[in-house]
Amino acid sequence: MLKIENATVWFEGRDRLVHALDRVNLDIAEGDFVVALGTSGCGKSTLLNAIAGFLPLSHGRITLDGRAIAGPGADRGVVFQKDTLMPWLDVADNVALGLRFAGLGARARRDRARELLALVGLADFAASFPYELSGGMRQRVGIARALATEPDILLMDEPFGALDSMTREQMQELLVKVWHRTGKRIFFITHSIEEALVLGTRIIVMSPRPGRIVARYETDFVRRFAAGATLKDIRLSDRFGPLREEIRDILHADRDEKEAAA
Amino acid sequence: MTVLDKMTALDAPSAPAAEPAGPPPVRVKTFGLEGRSTAPISLVTAAVLLGLWWLAADLRLVSSLFLPHPAEVFHQFLVVARDGYAGAPLADHIGASLFRIGLAAALAIVTGIPLGLLMGLNRWAKGILDTPIEFYWPLPPLSYLPLMIIWLGIGETSKVTLLFLAMFAPICLAAQAGVRSLPVERTQAARALGATRVQLFRHIVLPSALPEILTGIRIALGVGWGTLVAAELIASTRGIGFLIMSAAQFLATDVVFVGIAIISVCAFAFAYAVRLAERVLVPWRGKG
Numbered sequence: 001m002l003k004i005e006n007a008t009v010w011f012e013g014r015d016r017l018v019h020a021l022d023r024v025n026l027d028i029a030e031g032d033f034v035v036a037l038g039t040s041g042c043g044k045s046t047l048l049n050a051i052a053g054f055l056p057l058s059h060g061r062i063t064l065d066g067r068a069i070a071g072p073g074a075d076r077g078v079v080f081q082k083d084t085l086m087p088w089l090d091v092a093d094n095v096a097l098g099l100r101f102a103g104l105g106a107r108a109r110r111d112r113a114r115e116l117l118a119l120v121g122l123a124d125f126a127a128s129f130p131y132e133l134s135g136g137m138r139q140r141v142g143i144a145r146a147l148a149t150e151p152d153i154l155l156m157d158e159p160f161g162a163l164d165s166m167t168r169e170q171m172q173e174l175l176v177k178v179w180h181r182t183g184k185r186i187f188f189i190t191h192s193i194e195e196a197l198v199l200g201t202r203i204i205v206m207s208p209r210p211g212r213i214v215a216r217y218e219t220d221f222v223r224r225f226a227a228g229a230t231l232k233d234i235r236l237s238d239r240f241g242p243l244r245e246e247i248r249d250i251l252h253a254d255r256d257e258k259e260a261a262a
Numbered sequence: 263m264t265v266l267d268k269m270t271a272l273d274a275p276s277a278p279a280a281e282p283a284g285p286p287p288v289r290v291k292t293f294g295l296e297g298r299s300t301a302p303i304s305l306v307t308a309a310v311l312l313g314l315w316w317l318a319a320d321l322r323l324v325s326s327l328f329l330p331h332p333a334e335v336f337h338q339f340l341v342v343a344r345d346g347y348a349g350a351p352l353a354d355h356i357g358a359s360l361f362r363i364g365l366a367a368a369l370a371i372v373t374g375i376p377l378g379l380l381m382g383l384n385r386w387a388k389g390i391l392d393t394p395i396e397f398y399w400p401l402p403p404l405s406y407l408p409l410m411i412i413w414l415g416i417g418e419t420s421k422v423t424l425l426f427l428a429m430f431a432p433i434c435l436a437a438q439a440g441v442r443s444l445p446v447e448r449t450q451a452a453r454a455l456g457a458t459r460v461q462l463f464r465h466i467v468l469p470s471a472l473p474e475i476l477t478g479i480r481i482a483l484g485v486g487w488g489t490l491v492a493a494e495l496i497a498s499t500r501g502i503g504f505l506i507m508s509a510a511q512f513l514a515t516d517v518v519f520v521g522i523a524i525i526s527v528c529a530f531a532f533a534y535a536v537r538l539a540e541r542v543l544v545p546w547r548g549k550g
């Protein structure tokens with residue numbers, strides 16, 4: 001269980017303190033696919049950075065299976081929006097980078113990399129270099145790399161934000177497949193309501209200034225997606241549209257309120 | 263008219279094409295070189311310059327004391343290659359210079375890279391080492407040449423030290439710039455994959471800084487050749503720089519030209535070698 005209790009973050013801005021995260025409470029259990037949804041500046045990336053261990057909390061605590069998080073570690077795999085593959089390593093070496101840090105031998109690394117590349121559909125690209133791949137393919141390598149060290153949870157910071165909408169849908173399908181097969185917990189950030197609904201078992205809607213959770217949903221669209229339903233089936237299903245509009249209303253009402261106050 | 267009719271109407275070509283559909287291909291106009299090769303232009307320029315030199319010498323526009331004829335320079339090269347110059351074979355002169363530059367470059371690389379990386383990573387290292395480096399490196403090597411002689415004597419040590427000092431700064435500064443250009447996300451990614459500090463340095467920081475470091479080495483080698491003549495002013499009996507200075511004292515302009523040509527060929531070869539190293543070590547540079 002990943003437990004987030006009263007997570008609060010203050011940043012030192014140029015001339016004032018910024019309240020980036022306000023008393024966030026969240027549990028992520030085995031098999032959960034939690035999607036944090038919100039506009040930019042709502043603290044969702046701050047929350048992810050805190051879970052990853054890149055950022056300490058001002059108040060509160062985060063524990064993973066009982067251990068307090070003190071810094072980054074291989075028990076939490078991170079997939080970034082920006083391409084963070086190492087350009088001097090080929091795809092297989094990039095995927096196996098965490099295993100190399102863990103001291104695994106060359107053969108074991110290669111076998112594991114091959115396995116993961118097959119999982120993300122890049123079996124034929126083991127010897128390619130990142131600059132030879134498209135954006136979508138690079139993100140697949142990023143996912144395979146994050147899975148290589150067998151992390152307890154996968155943290156994904158708007159991983160498909162920079163992709164075109166066709167590639168994005170392909171990647172969503174791939175991610176659901178990976179989630180279904182590996183049973184990994186996933187914490188996923190997006191600003192797309194549809195993406196949140198299609199992917200999450202649970203959705204937390206966040207609001208800026210200060211960043212906090214304003215609504216929580218549990219959905220089963222992703223389980224139907226995993227069971228073979230197409231994206232189209234899901235989008236056209238009865239509850240999808242109303243739920244999407246409900247969340248949209250929350251986000252808009254919240255923004256109008258903040259603008260009126262400002 | 264139905265919708266379908268409209269669509270077919272739109273799809274149909276409006277008029278028979280006047281021009282054949284095919285090449286030539288076009289490209290978007292951009293600012294800059296557009297990646298097109300400049301080699302042919304450079305080669306033609308070189309040929310034109312050589313031709314002008316030849317012409318000026320042939321027509322005796324300038325006294326051969328100032329501008330010897332190209333054929334004369336080439337002849338003098340053959341003479342120097344056969345008989346040597348100032349009591350030593352040409353190979354000894356070239357060898358002496360290559361040894362000094364090579365040794366100084368090796369020392370500058372071995373010290374400049376780790377110190378530069380350290381300065382890029384550690385506040386204390388940066389604070390302490392910045393002062394002496396920023397103080398000395400803009401100085402012309404000729405200005406501290408006398409100090410080198412007084413402190414280190416007239417042997418090889420002072421020459422190699424002078425060259426080393428000239429070459430150290432560009433490499434050290436390049437290594438620092440290499441560390442600074444490291445994207446935050448890249449180090450975060452490595453830390454999230456379980457990298458220790460040592461692994462982070464060895465597997466992420468060093469390769470990330472490599473392109474900048476190689477640029478620094480290329481600049482350093484240029485500076486090194488530029489300082490060579492100054493270094494070999496110090497009581498030398500061997501070296502291309504010495505050969506040039508010695509020939510100048512006898513107004514042997516043609517030998518001066520021979521020396522300059524040898525330096526330029528050597529410097530070009532060094533620069534080319536670094537380019538090859540770049541192609542092998544950082545083929546990913548500037549891509550993605």
